[in-house]
Amino acid sequence: MSDPNIGRLLSKRYQIQQLIGTGAMGRVYRAKDILLGGVPVAVKFLALSIQNQKMGLQNRFQREAKTCALLGQKSIHIVRVMDYGIDSNNTPFYVMEYLPGKSLNQIIRQQHLSIPRFLSMSRQISLGLQCAHNGIPVDGAVYPIIHRDIKPSNMLVIPDPSFGELVKVLDFGVAKLLQGNTDQTKYYLGTLSYSSPEQMQGKELDNRADIYSLGVMMFEMLTGKMPLVAPTNSFKAWYKTHQSQPPRTFAEVAPALEIPQLAKNLVMSCLAKARGDRPQSITEVLQVLESLEKNNSPQKVPPENNRPSQALVIRDQRNQKLKPHVDQSASQSQSDLLGSASWPSNKPIADIVFPQSINFHGEMLPALWVMLPQAEIINRVLSKIYNQFLFINTPHPMLLWITVIYNQQHGAKFLPYYLDMKTSLGQEITYLLAQKVSYRLLLFAREAPQRCSHVLTSNIDPAQPQRLQQWIAMSKTFPSSADPQLSKSLLKSEYEKMKPMILAKMENVFF
Structure with missing residues (x-):
């Protein structure tokens, strides 16, 4: 039909x-x-x-x-x-x-989530819940929003060049809307296996109902199994299960998995039957997740003594031929960088790019941290590097930082990053770019993320630092009149138009 x-x-x-x-x-x-x-x-x-x-x-x-x-x-x-x-x-x-992506439900049924990936996804979901629970001002009043149907199929996971994986929550407020004006004790709407005891009873819900559902989902994310199992998929069976059945333990469900005890404690506290025994706000959940991310950093592996010299690729600002070379005078400094740079614990092991300054012998340097497959890094060590900056001051001050790594055999790798110029990170990184007139690209292999694989240097056009300084000043002066995403979308549109021109320019400049 x-x-x-x-x-x-x-x-x-x-x-x-x-x-x-x-x-x-x-x-x-x-x-x-x-x-x-x-x-x-x-x-x-x-x-x-x-x-x-x-x-x-x-x-x-x-x-x-x-x-x-x-x-x-x-x-x-x-x-x-x-x-x-x-x-x-x-x-x-x-x-x-x-948004082209996958539901979390699809992901956790296809593969086992690593602890860093679980922590990153859970933190992002919790940030969305925190925003909703804190309330939205509408017509002079603040409306806290309870989701009422937290489950993996309502989480969308999208590949993102800045976040690696960006997680978004779907369907806020829809469950409450669909209940309409009916008697809640006679009309249940939700998902049986994820609903809190008070939701099954038809009581008025608060943020702790979402925290219970989040606990069910986090248990499933870690183990691939449900913490509670009802004898049948009926309302009556699930009602009894949520009211009286204790959740299964991690040792019972997944004895071979190495899960931090703090993560186990967090999940089990979210699954408490009485809402007074759960975390009382999503902020409490976030604090534990952020602490786990900080402490879950991979151990740093010391650099090998026989590591070969790394090639530095310098962009000639006069648009002459770009020549890859090994800077012998800087080889020791580069070796120091390779040994000291460690992939941040709060970033996923995924193909991503993000800015983060580095303290190098007491000097703060701007850097772009990049994770790629090892084979792709090897293919692009001897490459040309192009950079450009685009800025928009309205509706929200935003800077697009474009880096392109190119060689004739393997083509171009575009590495864009959007800097929100109303944030301290955006202003600090832009200031360092203007002061140092160059930046490092720290390349990490996805297969061996514990240490930096290669360091490349990209010089900035001499005319750009003054513009960067002006953009910082404008960002401090101009107010934000709309969602930053609108500015990001405008810049992205311009960037997509520019990509063929950038590629043509790169192809016309030979070694």
């Missing part, structure tokens, strides 16, 4: 193209926004029809949708809602950013 929504034009704007997901809460479609030139979006039709206007459900939907839209603008760990409405069939819908 064909889907009547496919091909439909919604609100004279969204052309429905493909069904991409279904669930208890509704159906999700990929669509294109024809008013914005066909930009892809995701449209979710809720499993609800607004027939009785006296119930005030339409006003309730609009308030919930507006609140969730504001929530997505406040945190990068929450999927952004960009539009909402009610279609001709009285079915509510909302329009979200379209």
Whole structure:
């Protein structure tokens, strides 16, 4: 049977193209926004029809949708809602950013999560929850938002050049909306295996209900199994299980796994039956996760004595031929850097790039930390390096730092990074770039992340430092008038237009 929504034009704007997901809460479609030139979006039709206007459900939907839209603008760990409405069939819908990625549910069923990856994902999810629980100001009042349906299928994991993996939470406020004005003790909506005892009882929920569901999910992320198992998948069976059955232990479920005791304690505390026995806020959960990330750093491996000299590639600012060479006078310094640089414990072992200054013999130097497959690093040691900076001051001051590593045989590796110029990190890194007129690229192999594999140096065009200083001053002066993501999107659009020109320029400059 064909889907009547496919091909439909919604609100004279969204052309429905493909069904991409279904669930208890509704159906999700990929669509294109024809008013914005066909930009892809995701449209979710809720499993609800607004027939009785006296119930005030339409006003309730609009308030919930507006609140969730504001929530997505406040945190990068929450999927952004960009539009909402009610279609001709009285079915509510909302329009979200379209993000190609995988659900956490898919990931944990395909592979075992390492401890660093578990900690990174859990921290990002908790940051999204913290933003929601703290509340969103709407029409002069602050509305705390409880998700009510925390589970792996509501977590979207997206490859991201800055984060490695960016985790976003879906469907904030939808469970509450779908309950409408019904008697909560008679109408349950949620996911049985993840629901807190008080949710099963139909009680008024607070942030600790989400913390319980997070505990169930974290147990599953670590072990691949559920902490609670009901004899049948019925409401009655799960009600009894959540009320009285103690959760299974890690030793019982996964005796061979090496899990930090602090992580075990955190998960089990989240699974407490009484909400007063759980962490009382998501901030408490975050503190433990951040402590675990800090202490879970890989041990540093000393450099090998027989390591060969590393090639430094210097960009000639006069656009003459770029010649890779080994800087003999700096070989000892480079060796020191290779031995001292250790991959930060709070970063995932993944193909990512991020800026972080390094203290080198008492001098602070700007650096771009890059993790790639080992074979790709070896292929690009003898390369040309290109850099460029793009800046936008409105709606939010943002700097795009572009680095390209190129050789003829293996092509170009683009390494973009967006610096929020309203943050201390953005301003400090930009200041160092202007002062030092060069930066290091610290290359780490994904297969051997404990130590730095190669160090490259990229010089900055002599005309750029003055501009960088001006951009810092402008960023301090200009206010932010909108979500930083809007500026990032504008810069990304310009960057995509520039990439073919940058590539052509690199191809025309030979060794």
